[in-house]
Amino acid sequence: MSTFADTTFTPPERIRNFCIIAHIDHGKSTLADRMLQLTGVVDERAMRAQYLDRMDIERERGITIKAQNVRLPWVARDESGSDVEYVLHLIDTPGHVDFTYEVSRSLAACEGAILLVDAAQGIEAQTLANLYLAMENDLTIVPVLNKIDLPAADPDKYAAELAHIIGCDPDDVLRVSAKTGVGVRELLDEVVRQVPPPTGDAEAPARAMIFDSVYDTYRGVITYIRVVDGRITPRERIKMMSTGATHELLEVGIISPEPKPCDGLGVGEVGYLITGVKDVRQSRVGDTVTAERKGATEPLGGYRDPKPMVYAGLYPVDGSDYPELREALDKLRLNDAALTYEPETSAALGFGFRCGFLGLLHLEITRDRLEREFGLDLISTAPNVVYRVVMDDGTDLVVTNPSDWPEGKIGEVHEPIVRCTIIAPSDFVGAIMELCQSRRGQLGGMDYLSEDRVELRYTMPLAEIIFDFFDALKSRTRGYASLDYEEAGTQTANLVKVDILLQGEAVDAFSAIVHRDSAYAYGTKMASKLRELIPRQQFEVPIQAAIGSRVIARETIRALRKDVLAKCYGGDISRKRKLLEKQKEGKKRMKTIGRVEVPQEAFVAALSTDEAGDKAKGKK
């Protein structure tokens, strides 16, 4: 469908750039769908539910991983009563804590944000964190309560809560039902009225910010930009200011909501570029695009390299899948600038990769995609944060893997900490405090958002968060708590490496860096778990947990006593030989630690426990 918005170089005063800040399930995608329909860019029949969420995993988990954006025509009546044509850019934001930086770049591409909150549930921690981020970026906030059609909706209560948080009048909070469409038209009018138009110097050298970068099998990398100054046209070569790399522009276009090539993009406009590059690393989120000739000299602020915060080993369950895993990672990397990996060998798990992730969700999404899209069966080791270890002799090391933990005298260990925000019904405050304290959390503050909802702020080691914290929080609050966190530097801590030994041999996959006070608990837990999982051998197998050479916990797998067929006569021999051959095949699939044969499934079971991560935290 073609509209006036298909023509670019719209005057900035007729442009409104905005995003929607919302918690999972609060109806962001439904609202976006409704906007596509109301503005006429997608008709009823072509409407696909949750149009903007493309990936299966996103739809299943109800989260948006990579931002999408869309250009919408909207006619609003001005004060004199005449119709004025506006171009609205709806910029979708990724919805999870791990992608804070990507969220910040999406926000930086907007002048306004719709704060969308479920009228039956109120604001959640993650929404609050993104709201603060938007406020820091000076975005105009349009508060909206969604799902007012629900019987459980309590719009008055949550309007008061929102008003309290952002400092407005409760009457200014719009009420919509994205599902039925009630109030959405008015909301778009309010966006036009409240959100300021973009400003920029049309005559200055071109500067555009990359807020997303997506690999497409057919087109190569598609780069989403917001033009700040000047103009980007398909006829000129462009330059990436962080690297100085230059590229020919094969196509400049807009999304409405299918990609459409255009003559270029002017101040305040949002669209995409195709340069023919094949790797999103060559087109990085946050970078500034300028023209190669007479380009800008100063980049826009705020660029930073993606930095892995969490590391884990990924191993194919079937060792012969290793080449497929490498290929799959190579492919994912094209679309994920934050994913890092290098080959790693584990005595227990064989050949795999040490992978770096933005956070635990990033890890899980990556693993999910590897399994789902590439048909791989994977084991991941326990996630690990990045430690800085200073030795007594002054050596300074970065440790992202327990097996790199140094042997000698350790002076200081620095671990990353995060500031986290937890929002929960006030009944659970005690339980939450107890949990945070047990995870070495420091209470930073506590606020009542409304009579019965509390926001708690803690500073905690990131390592404690990535280690089953989400699960523990959810179970202690019956699923009502929501959590968000952001990096907050490092602290020194009394950390040790706990090794798990089978018959005296350390099993690398089970080593963990933990606080000294938790070492015993970790050791006992792993030892008893392995005792259950490892089949009895022909000899007794001690399982020990040790810090260095000091054993802190011990379990024993009793020796197997009987493995013999009682009867072996004429007719049994063929059967028995065939059974033996089958058993020998099975034995080949065993991993041998020292002399102990461990079935792969035992490693999988030991590593993929309820504590390995929060599988459904996207739904939190």
Added chain:
Amino acid sequence: MPSTLPPGDPAPPDGVLPAAALDGLGNRPFGVYVHVPFCATRCGYCDFNTYTPGELGSSASPQSWLEGLRRELDLAARVLGSAPPADTVFVGGGTPSLLGADGLGDVLDAVRSAFGLASDAEVTTEANPESTSPAFFSAIREAGYTRVSLGMQSAAPHVLAVLDRRHTPGRAVTAAREAAAAGFAHVNLDLIYGTPGETEDDLRASLDAVLAAGVDHVSAYSLIVEEGTALARRVHRGELPAPDDDVLADRYELVDDTLTAAGLGWYEVSNWASSTAARCRHNLGYWLGGDWWGAGPGAHSHVGGVRWWNVKHPARYAGLLAEGLSPAAGREVLTEAERHEERVLLELRLAEGLPLAALDADGAAEARRAAGDGLLDPGALAAGRCVLTRPGRLLADALVRRLLP
């Protein structure tokens, strides 16, 4: 439901063996096994190829079976050409004693006329205590049988009940005495231990009864819950507990201690004998790679590295033979590697053990580690033989997997 046959290659309709298999025939012990596929009732734990009269109906009878058997033995004599006289004959089942003394005499006559018997031939028949009598034993002794193997299983009535065995507890011991009185120098009693509900005291009582019977040979098997049996169904339904391996190991040790103390030494994992002469030569043939022709429905044979097995149903068996065809259902011609595997897994079960030289370098190194683990006798190993210790006997299968490449 009888146990399934192994997968294999098709067997030739004329039963002819590859020439290589016949090389050296006569230089190795040669045995004849005869399978009697009849039982009065089916026991809940048994997965042998056997049928009750109700199951067979009019499709097969002991007469048609005997007719088929004679034909098969004639076929065997033709296939083997210059077959040596049989060193051992073993009539098993099923319930051979159901044939009666006359029937067993006919069976042995059929073997004699096909192959002849070596002068010192060992001729065994299995018998169920409840279908024997002094007259029966005298008659089969007369017919040429030299050894009787009685299915005693247990002396505890409640254990026999779980096993569906019909004899009264004292009958097996009496039968053994009757056999001895009839002139049998070699009598075996079979025991089953580890039956659900069997206590350690029950097993002690069974062992005491065995020793009181004064037999020269005992076979003792841990109960195996075979898939497809009534017992397996009861265990799956949770009506009976599955035997626990640690308990079975304890029971094995009790059996071995008791028998050893009474002068019966183990010579195979599940077999004890009072002297070398009391060992079952026929079974030793199985374990030492000997040749034997297994005649009867579902019987297995081995000659020179070729194993084959007959069709299982008595009617089908008799039918094929009546048409002049081999009753073999399938066979496998073993590769050198397979013969080696079999040698290791079989000879390791024997008190004589496996020559260390039969193992490759890795296997020999593993044997030394196994001695360190207490599974192989260090003294025997130093003398070049892999001989299981008692803990080793209980882990023989696991050890075989270590010793083979």
